[in-house]
Amino acid sequence: MTDTRSYHHGDLRVSLIREALDVARSSGPDAIGVRELARAVGVSPNAAYRHFAGRDEIIRAAANAAQGELARGIRASVARMPDDLSAPDASVQRLRLIGLGYIAFARAEPGWFTLAFTTVDDGATERIVTLDDEVVEPFQVLLDALDAMVAVGVLSPERRAHAEWPCWASVHGFADIVARGPLREQPDAVVDALAAHVVDTVIAGIIG
């Protein structure tokens, strides 16, 4: 925490982002402030402007980091997959675990989850965004899992088309309900059961 190096900090950019994650974790993205971060890191407020154009850019960077954490959470969940499954079963189980990991992350780290989904408009109005522009780490994991299901024959190419949206939507929606909505205060057992039900229902819907 206390770095004895004076004046030149070492890696202020990284420290600020790390601190932003810390703040968001406990108080949500809105609590991230330039002065507060600088204070926590032990640097004058304006030093931050050496590394970021302004507050929004810090938040964007932190949001990116939060997406990385989310991806980590999902990967950790996937890692819990039993290794004695047939290839088709494994591909479905993988999709399940991705969904459950996403939800578990939102529940365990609501602040990070909210941050990961935060977008601050940069001045660029009118820009046309292709979907692919915004493909972000956790989403890519989902796409790959669905492709794998096709490769292994569990999912027909027709049913594969756009299947990422029902998957993402339902899991994201439940995660949001769990992180910020009415299920926030429910006991884990209830939430876990409902989460499994949500995930299994969508999978049934896409597989047909």
Added chain:
Amino acid sequence: MTDTRSYHHGDLRVSLIREALDVARSSGPDAIGVRELARAVGVSPNAAYRHFAGRDEIIRAAANAAQGELARGIRASVARMPDDLSAPDASVQRLRLIGLGYIAFARAEPGWFTLAFTTVDDGATERIVTLDDEVVEPFQVLLDALDAMVAVGVLSPERRAHAEWPCWASVHGFADIVARGPLREQPDAVVDALAAHVVDTVIAGIIG
């Protein structure tokens, strides 16, 4: 807008909430501020405290109003149902329209949608919330639609159990993606097609 009555405003409480909705509509819930509302309504800042305990209470009231707007949007969507359907078909179509209405509202009014899902913690920590405590207008519409499907024989009681969660989660998630996430800037045609796909997929999942 301009009320000539001086001093006694008439219905300040309602005016403040209405103004809060206006602000949230264009700038999101975070932009709601006591002073700004008072200014817009033409009243001194502290007058608001005659009607609300503080900013949080105003936001809670406004969130409630936004939920009402959401319910209106859903009802408007449901009203578009053709009247020549068989009872079973109608019950399914009703569920579809609820989902599509929810999504359409989020897309048309992202500020209100965000506000409707905003919760500010009141001091009451540790409170155990039963699910039923929080049943809110739009959610009730969903529950009723599912019950009607059972009544009409489209949905078995076993499949009915907890079906509200996959439904709400997927629709809410897609709405969030559309209102605040990466699909914000996509053309309507794309969004509409994906929305329909999302809704149809969950319905397939719950009906089996």
Added chain:
DNA sequence: TGTACATCAGTGAACGCGCGTTCACTGATGTAC
């Protein structure tokens, strides 16, 4: 019908605060010769 008075719904001024950002600056670092 008229008046006294309690109650209600506002006002005006101030408190204390922390924010994002910019300015002109200085201390530290590293590179060229």
Added chain:
DNA sequence: TGTACATCAGTGAACGCGCGTTCACTGATGTAC
């Protein structure tokens, strides 16, 4: 190997701002007799 100097990464002070909330108050309303 030593020194000059450009560059980089910080500092200190200030600007201007708007916020939420509280205090002691006053103007308007309605009710009892």
